Amino acid sequence: MSVSTNTQSKLPIRAPFWAQILAGLVLGVLLGWLARSQDVSWLVTTLEKVGGTFIGLLKLAVAPLVFFAILVSITNLRKVNNAARLASRTLLWFMITSLIAVAIGLVIGLVTNPGAGTGLTPADGGEPEHTGSWIDFLTGIVPTDVITPFTELNVLQIVFMAAVAGIAALQLGEKAQPILTLSESVLELLQKALWWVIRLAPLGTVGLIGNAIATYGWDLIGKYATFTADIYVGCALVLFGVYPALLATVAKASPVQFFKGAWPAIQLAFVSRSSVGTMPLTQKVTERLGVPKEYASFAVPFGATTKMDGCAAIYPAIAAIFVAQIFDIQLGVGDYLLIAFVSVVGSAATAGLTGATVMLTLTLSTLGLPMEGVGLLLAIDPILDMIRTATNVAGQALIPVIVSAREGLLDRKAYDSVHASPVDETPADEPQRVPAAA
DSSP states (O other): OHHHHHHHHHSOOOOOHHHHHHHHHHHHHHHHHHHHHTTOHHHHHHHHHHHHHHHHHHHHTHHHHHHHHHHHHHHHGGGSTTHHHHHHHHHHHHHHHHHHHHHHHHHHHHHHOTTTTSOOOGGGOOOOSSOOOHHHHHHTTSOSSSSHHHHTTOHHHHHHHHHHHHHHHHHHGGGGHHHHHHHHHHHHHHHHHHHHHHHTHHHHHHHHHHHHHHHHTTHHHHHTHHHHHHHHHHHHHIIIIIHHHHIIIIIOOOHHHHHHHHHHHHHHHHHHOOHHHHHHHHHHHHHHTTOOHHHHHHHHHHHHHHOOTIIIIIHHHHHHHHHHHHTTOOOOHHHHHHHHHHHHHSGGGGTTSSOOHHHHHHHHHHHTOOTHHHHHHTTTHHHHHHHHHHHHHHHHHHHHHHHHHHTTOOOHHHHHHOOSOGGGOOGGGSOOOOOOOO
16 A cells, blocks of 8 residues: 555656646746747747747648548548438538628627727738638639648648548549558557657647747737737637537537647647647547547538638638728628628638638638738738637537537547546557447
């Protein structure tokens, strides 16, 4: 007994993942403020390098992760009853929640007039390096070769190739099994490596938040105060208003339990600003919430590349109103309907990467608004992207829960008992649960 007690007393006490992230946020703000107020150039450089290295490690795995995740997720659907029904229901709920989010964004923008009183003029804007148009969007889906999408990180083209490969594998049947086995092994390897990177998130948080404060300070936020508040309020309404309401009424599930389970992924998304980088953690928390693994392995990768309530609905809606007001252009009912259409149909253009510039340029070009408006928002974008991505990832975990609940596939016992963060557990600690009967 004494040996066991002594052994336990020597075990290191590790703070939970959420506490580590919170500590990173606080330390990052303090170091960023110190670097800016005291003009400590070496500290600014250090924060930039730490944050940049963390994002770089996340992006390193994006291309192969997306390809193998989509390929495996499509082939995994063969293990699920009513696969076509589940896929269509998933897409339908993606569209429904996107419409709700864009409606909230439009209402907030129309009520608050974010472009008024900023002191900004059209001369402050500038043409973005990369723009989006419907022609580029439609023709850009099909790659010209198999290498360039991976080297240039064109996620939309990678998704296309993976979908084609997955469908072809389904058609081949047993002949494709060796490829599928290899793909599953590669995917597990990538997710394991990315899991190590995810554990570095508290350190990455210090660099990312610290660099943002040191680079932009509070003056920039002040100039864009209304616009910044609009984005955060809009995302908060969707995240803590719409999503809980849907859980309670449609899924008949506890919103508190959902946030208990999904919070680690939402936290990481806020810090990393990458839906795809967060995808392994999003899939893990979704499975822990009682969603069948075979369905979660399809819905989460699909959502990580197309489900963007923050970046593709709330943000472009408010940003379009902001740009129109700066350039003194009146928008009508038809324009607002176009914004909603672009948000629902063109959300794949964001492709789960940091930033939503392509989606914004697609929206502005559809409305005929000046592209210089994008330049007005680039400086503030990193600060906005944190809450946008957190909202994206919450939605990517939410929809599989709703669809599973409505189809009778959700493991209610696992959902009601979820508590600990999956990042804080070792593989031996993982709960073993029996899938719910269909």
